[in-house]
Amino acid sequence: MKQFDYQTLNHLALNSEIVKKLTTIYQLRGETSSYAIDYHEELQKLVEVAKIQSTDASNRIEGIFTSDSRLNKIMSDKVEPHNRDEKEIAGYRDVLSLIHENSQYMPISTRTILGMHNILFKYSGDSWGGKFKDINNKIIAKYADDHEEIRFNPPEAFLVPDLIDQLCNSYNQAVKDEKFSPSILSAAFVFDFVSIHPFRDGNGRMSRLLMLLTMYQLGFEVGKYISLEKIIENSKESYYEALAASSQGWNDNQNSYTAFVDYYLGVIVKAYRDLIERMGLVHNQTHKLAADKLILKVLQQQLKPLSRAELVELIPRYSQTTIQRNLKKLRDENKIKIVGAGKNTKYVLSH
Template structure:
């Protein structure tokens, strides 16, 4: 199907429908949550504001941490904003506040977008000549190589009448398309805005502000209590790849990958918001001793029950009972067994669900690092993407057998201890499956998978997933669906 000037061809329409329904069903609960959790939401909004500003400005090169951002916006003094990073933070803070307070009254129009850009750039004298106005010079997107040379990633729309025309077309389409789901419509708007790059500078930051505006105007007001920008920062490589893969084929490109990424980000942060509210309810139910133990573990991940008892002067038997209760409430996670048992805080608010690791002929190895106690990767589904047309399972089944595809999990601990375990993809296939989509049962979970074999592991742990087979060139791309925490 076509949306605006783009192609949109989901791999599975049923999955897309279910994902949109899940995101929409949440809104039905949100009014009750707002009434019940007013105090908690005020705190979450404050946290989300800091994280959003910090993440969105860091994506564009700022060096300020969330802590530094928080201090800055609490003590905002325009006369002292001489540093560009501080100017960008102040501008983003002002624009985000305007959207939060007045989103109902802000129309999706050129005048509104230019006004938001003016607010975003107002603290920077360097940007005075172009703030609030479309670009007058080319602003192609480039990458700086290690030798200092610049490589053009994609060409943006030419300045002048060309930018004016396509922005008018984009806004007209958005305001008149009543058949496209609002979430997909928002994703496509943001994609085209970034591709046009209508302003001389600030397009990336403004695109994320417009995301919040479009979502809130469409009724997804919960977005201001969790940071969409932080999710993008966490998945920055995936963010740029999904944009660039489509933009290289302008005009008339396929934006399916970008829309899928956009919706997945929303699903993740929606889940994070619910988990944060649940975690707060659980913490509020804790007694004095429980709070003491929880706080000690939070500041000392990997601590044992004996150490807790000694430091808090609480009988070991009482500590173990409280720990058991906290684990049952899912506030804590347990590592090891017996005398080697230790505890850390559950990071459910940071868990990323249904992420994708893509392995191809050109990119057969993916590396990642488990930084600290509690970090994990859970591989739960394998999706084969046949690089050929097929109508019957036998057509991909036989080729899978011929390709002999294997994923190998490799790990190396901080002490140099190595682990490697191969998994034959064919082993997860079920003859009754029509689609080449395999459930990994039981899930492959790192580091638990290799800690069983090498005992206690020390962090950080360098891991990789490698695709190999019995042929040199595979007839499939392999998608691994994972949870990450």
Template sequence: MGMIRTQSLRITPAILTAIAEIDEFKGAWRALGSLAPERLSALRRVATIESIGSSTRIEGSKLSDQDVQRLLSNLEIKTFETRDEQEVAGYAQVMDVIFASWREIDVTENHIRQLHRDLLRHSTKDERHRGAWKTSANSIAAFDEAGHQIGIVFETASPFDTPARMAELVDWYNAACADGELHPLLLIGIFVVIFLEIHPFQDGNGRLSRVLTTLLLLRAGYAYVPFSSLESVIEQSKEAYYLALRQTQGTIGSEEPNWGPWLTFFLTALQRQMRRLRAKVEREKLMLGSLPEISARLLDLVRDHGRLTIGDAERLTGENRNTLKQHFRGLVSHGHLVLNGAGRGAWYSLQ
């Protein structure tokens, strides 16, 4: 299988435990996923907004989840003023494509380039190179506060080597899936870390790696993935994410690559994504039938934003202010939410 060496892969107890827990949830999802369709689509909507917000912020965007939500409710606009908005619009559209068509999107070089083109379709500065392998070096550099480069963190593949490295990665992944010796989650983790080490495109590699992770998980049967945001888990542990990447990436070209740091991080992140969803679904089950639809949506929003004002709720749900006040009052009196502050500045949080 070319130069991708997995013989040195050590399966630690932590890795085994994470895989077992994730697979158990994957099996149970059929029963758990039997929530009412509108609840499922509400979960997916919230997760998608979180994913887009987090994934673009990891790369330096300044848009909050509320900004993303506003932008997405207005996607008919075809021109986006800022680079951040262009990136969010592209990310949202690619996620839609993945959710709708993952069965048809095989892991091929063409499909990877096509997803890259779609991801950057609104990005004016990336017009020249979207959908094409890089043509100039893009090693990962460190910068000081003033924006001056202070050193190279690590060298990515050269533009000359990139096409061959990507062909090798895609062939290895498809062959390894077919022979079934390694667990699919390990294969996906290894694919992602090598993709990021190659850094095959001039820009957008980080965002595309997270889109590809979702695609590969769906294709491997992890049907619950659209309902909980892996990107927001990664955003909350950004330092650990970069550290694990560097620790493994520095060894990929060696005789015995050290897959452990990255796979441990990756599987722990998947575990947290799954546990968040499990907790949400369990709460849904407890409340199913006992809460009106608007109250359930408000609870979702508070859970996902941490705090919510009446104004936020009005903007995010489109419901009438008095109706919302009534539902908030009910949620407070039943002990689901707490009212903080008073008057205009009042906000609600979880009990």
């Protein structure tokens, strides 16, 4: 019978890479601790950018898409979802907003997990939204070349309710006992959740939402400002490799959490470094600098073509509309030029 040993995490040994990443996370969290006061307005803009990126990336990992214009309208709740993909995107948007605004009122429990899943699928009309699976399923890994592989056979459906209860209880007790760093416990919880694969659909998205929820509750709020889901999407093959490595022996309580914990901590480190980079650009920009001058400065500093979305991220002081207007102005003045087309459109300095 599967057990969750969160007192030892199957005798997890903290290797040098994990220790280094843990140390870095706490250092970077300390460096960013004053941002909420120093850069309040800029952070609020980053929150909105991160919400869009997180919703888009987490759904894209599962093969769920819509156009950029439709995504932005769905995120701002200006349109009704047209199809199945858009309905699931709208559901993710709502769960994400719930976590952003109410994480302190959402204990890690079976009730919370079922409630989140119900919201995730509330627009799709599926009868199984908010209910554990009643048929057995498999964990499928999807790769960049579009091929799929069966990665893992999760527990049978009838075992799921007890396993989720045990997982939540073991995690909550371990957080209280402080046997491990909170970020390691969050990683183990997310990994075990996705290994149980408790729902017919939405398990991957739920695992990433639970990553955000547990991290917020444990005092690591970087995911509000930098999309953790986008980082995972950009390293998807490493994500699947870490899941596969830590899955071996899971059903017999013999698995090692090392590979997934190492990957998970790496995502958090990158998020903090990205946040510091964003705020560093803000800090180094005088408040008198106009949007067009900031665009030119950022393009000069980054030394590579940047998309409009990337410029919006890097210049949180100005809105997307302002950035778009000034990109046109700079093009008309022949100070910047376009490379690529369509979704791949990017901007570079003309000289």
